[in-house]
Amino acid sequence: MKQVRIQLPDGGKADFPSGMSAREILAAAGWKDLENAVAARVNGNLVDLARPVTEDGNVEPVAANSKEGLAILRHSTSHVMAQAVQDLFPGVKVAIGPSIEDGFYYDFEYSDTFTTEDLSRIEGRMEEIISRDDSFERREISRDEAIRFFRDRGETYKVELLEDLPGDVAAVSLYSQGGYVDLCRGPHVPSTGTIRAFKLLNVAGAYWRGDEKNAMLQRIYGTGFGTREELGDYLTAMEEAKKRDHRRLGRELDLFQLNDEVGPGLIIFHPKGALLRTIIEDWERKEHLKRGYDIVQGPQILKGDLWKRSGHFDHYRENMYFTEVDKEIYGIKPMNCIAHMLIYKSKIRSYRDLPLRYFELGTVHRHEKTGVLHGLLRARQFTQDDAHILCTPEQLNDEIKAITGFVDDAMKVFHFEYEVELSTRPAKSIGTDEDWEMATNALEQSLKDRGMAYEINAGDGAFYGPKIDFKLKDALKRKWQCATIQCDFTLPERFDLTYVGADGERHRPVMLHRVILGAIERFMGVLIEHYGGALPLWLSPVQARIMTVTDRHIPYGQEVLRSLLEAGVRAEGDFRNEKLGYKIREGQNQKIPFMLVVGDREMESKTVSPRQRDGENLGAMDVAGFAGLVRERCERNE
RNA sequence: GCCGAUGUAGCUCAGCCGGUAGAGCAACUGAUUCGUAAUCAGUAGGUCAGGAGUUCGAAUCUCCUCAUCGGCUCCA
Numbered sequence: 165m166k167q168v169r170i171q172l173p174d175g176g177k178a179d180f181p182s183g184m185s186a187r188e189i190l191a192a193a194g195w196k197d198l199e200n201a202v203a204a205r206v207n208g209n210l211v212d213l214a215r216p217v218t219e220d221g222n223v224e225p226v227a228a229n230s231k232e233g234l235a236i237l238r239h240s241t242s243h244v245m246a247q248a249v250q251d252l253f254p255g256v257k258v259a260i261g262p263s264i265e266d267g268f269y270y271d272f273e274y275s276d277t278f279t280t281e282d283l284s285r286i287e288g289r290m291e292e293i294i295s296r297d298d299s300f301e302r303r304e305i306s307r308d309e310a311i312r313f314f315r316d317r318g319e320t321y322k323v324e325l326l327e328d329l330p331g332d333v334a335a336v337s338l339y340s341q342g343g344y345v346d347l348c349r350g351p352h353v354p355s356t357g358t359i360r361a362f363k364l365l366n367v368a369g370a371y372w373r374g375d376e377k378n379a380m381l382q383r384i385y386g387t388g389f390g391t392r393e394e395l396g397d398y399l400t401a402m403e404e405a406k407k408r409d410h411r412r413l414g415r416e417l418d419l420f421q422l423n424d425e426v427g428p429g430l431i432i433f434h435p436k437g438a439l440l441r442t443i444i445e446d447w448e449r450k451e452h453l454k455r456g457y458d459i460v461q462g463p464q465i466l467k468g469d470l471w472k473r474s475g476h477f478d479h480y481r482e483n484m485y486f487t488e489v490d491k492e493i494y495g496i497k498p499m500n501c502i503a504h505m506l507i508y509k510s511k512i513r514s515y516r517d518l519p520l521r522y523f524e525l526g527t528v529h530r531h532e533k534t535g536v537l538h539g540l541l542r543a544r545q546f547t548q549d550d551a552h553i554l555c556t557p558e559q560l561n562d563e564i565k566a567i568t569g570f571v572d573d574a575m576k577v578f579h580f581e582y583e584v585e586l587s588t589r590p591a592k593s594i595g596t597d598e599d600w601e602m603a604t605n606a607l608e609q610s611l612k613d614r615g616m617a618y619e620i621n622a623g624d625g626a627f628y629g630p631k632i633d634f635k636l637k638d639a640l641k642r643k644w645q646c647a648t649i650q651c652d653f654t655l656p657e658r659f660d661l662t663y664v665g666a667d668g669e670r671h672r673p674v675m676l677h678r679v680i681l682g683a684i685e686r687f688m689g690v691l692i693e694h695y696g697g698a699l700p701l702w703l704s705p706v707q708a709r710i711m712t713v714t715d716r717h718i719p720y721g722q723e724v725l726r727s728l729l730e731a732g733v734r735a736e737g738d739f740r741n742e743k744l745g746y747k748i749r750e751g752q753n754q755k756i757p758f759m760l761v762v763g764d765r766e767m768e769s770k771t772v773s774p775r776q777r778d779g780e781n782l783g784a785m786d787v788a789g790f791a792g793l794v795r796e797r798c799e800r801n802e
Numbered sequence: 803g804c805c806g807a808u809g810u811a812g813c814u815c816a817g818c819c820g821g822u823a824g825a826g827c828a829a830c831u832g833a834u835u836c837g838u839a840a841u842c843a844g845u846a847g848g849u850c851a852g853g854a855g856u857u858c859g860a861a862u863c864u865c866c867u868c869a870u871c872g873g874c875u876c877c878a
Contacts, residue, residue, distance in 0.1 A: 368873030369805025749839035
């Protein structure tokens with residue numbers, strides 16, 4: 165009888181009959197905690213526990229609480245959901261139902277709409293299916309057979325998926341549990357009873373295959389975990405995350421408003437929000453000057469002809485606003501590049517002048533579709549920390565590396581982790597193949613030189629060039645692009661930018677568009693959520709609030725306030741006739757870093773008693789001492 | 803833009819099968835003058851998102867518009 169040689173958990177090897185299931189081998193090999201296994205990994209491939217093992221090598225269990233195990237569990241849960249939906253709503257067609265980060269979904273075509281009550285019914289039916297503990301059975305059939313099978317059942321989406329498989333795929337796998345059969349690569353948990361904790365979360369529309377030209381399907385989102393406790397923790401964490409939502413904190417901390425009367429996607433910054441952005445912008449100017457950028461400023465509206473020349477009129481018009489002035493059409497700028505081009509063109513440039521780095525805190529307007537607007541994170545007017553770098557092709561690599569370094573420094577200053585993506589040529593684009601290739605290579609090489617981990621985002625570049633995107637996550641784990649570096653060989657061409665080289669000939673410079681924080685508004689939104697509103701001292705619009713114990717301490721409180729403001733501390737007073745506890749509570753809710761209590765003791769000794777946001781009382785100190793402490797902690801970025 | 807849900811006082815939310823609006827907190831006024839997360843009392847506050855319709859009568863039912871929320875698509 166044929167044998168397979170399998171590695172044991174203790175490091176030894178043993179032989180088992182070929183064709184034994186992965187589960188049997190795991191048990192025989194002496195693996196522990198197998199009741200938590202949802203699948204097996206055979207020589208690196210994830211397979212069902214029931215899959216026969218026919219080759220030598222490694223067989224390991226995949227635990228329900230591992231990353232892969234959870235994905236398998238959730239994927240199986242999505243199949244159970246699809247089964248429940250088809251039980252309860254005959255005629256509903258299934259599309260796709262993968263596991264995703266934090267959960268799973270399944271897309272359905274249904275002539276009616278799923279309601280919240282429907283979700284409860286579906287959950288109920290899922291519980292029944294789970295309690296039946298039906299096993300997940302895998303079988304392989306030919307592709308043609310599968311097409312016939314799903315066509316007979318009217319599952320047109322599955323048929324389309326099968327028909328679009330690459331031509332060399334001859335066989336596919338089907339998984340069934342109970343009476344439900346789905347086209348699926350697997351693996352799956354052994355049986356429906358393995359699913360212990362799940363919850364359906366919401367219904368949303370989703371285009372078939374993510375294309376807005378296709379039919380709108382109904383997507384049901386859910387999540388699942390290995391235990392009920394973990395599910396409970398997750399749901400609690402989601403509730404907590406909602407409390408960090410910048411839209412909520414923006415109101416609670418009195419930072420900004422979004423007002424229907426003003427219009428969607430337009431932000432009004434209140435004093436504290438405006439101060440926060442001023443602090444960020446001051447930081448930007450300082451950091452850019454430090455790195456050899458020139459600060460410039462372009463106009464808000466530019467004549468239509470310039471936008472035709474730049475290509476925006478042809479490729480970006482639907483996102484632009486236009487206005488007419490003295491019978492002339494003007495475009496309200498959606499990007500800052502044009503003025504920067506004209507600054508470059510204002511003189512003859514030598515290779516000795518390059519690189520030139522033009523920086524502008526440029527306010528732009530973009531007509532975003534209504535459905536995408538999202539607080540500060542997606543607005544119709546926003547200010548970019550934008551720069552355009554004009555350099556020789558030889559300087560490109562160093563310039564890109566300097567920018568990625570700048571981004572990395574900035575992310576450290578604001579305590580952010582980030583992800584990097586390289587986006588390549590989209591379908592709708594301008595420029596030659598050679599330029600695209602050269603630009604894409606330049607970006608990729610710089611990332612490699614710096615040893616940065618990145619993913620390729622095929623076809624997601626700007627219409628004028630490839631880009632590197634840096635993404636931050638919001639409180640609800642949605643990713644937002646902040647920094648980006650975009651290569652552009654087209655605009656210098658269109659505006660006929662040149663420099664005189666060492667050879668005395670005219671050459672075409674290369675251009676980089678780049679932002680570091682991205683849009684100040686978006687960055688503020690992510691920042692507010694990141695810190696849960698408790699901004700670090702150097703960013704806090706109000707660093708200290710002076711609180712009087714009784715009315716007789718007001719004159720001293722005002723004296724302290726004056727001294728602090730003079731010393732450069734952002735301070736304010738709470739001199740109301742309220743109890744100290746009430747003022748503290750309010751200050752705490754406002755997440756003010758320091759509360760300075762002034763009563764008889766402080767008035768007597770000419771001191772203040774700072775109470776930190778974490779509740780710690782620093783004891784009495786004089787005003788100059790406190791101002792020094794604030795300055796020092798700001799410098800240390802605490 | 804598309805699918806779905808939602809829209810009642812500054813905020814959070816009640817308001818049943820249609821009979822003309824309510825709470826808590828916030829605000830304001832007064833009393834109180836208080837030492838590290840909520841002092842007490844009183845007052846005021848709403849074209850029930852907007853518009854049209856059905857009805858003797860609409861916050862409630864229907865339609866349209868606007869906005870918000872969750873997704874999709876798109877993007878900083």
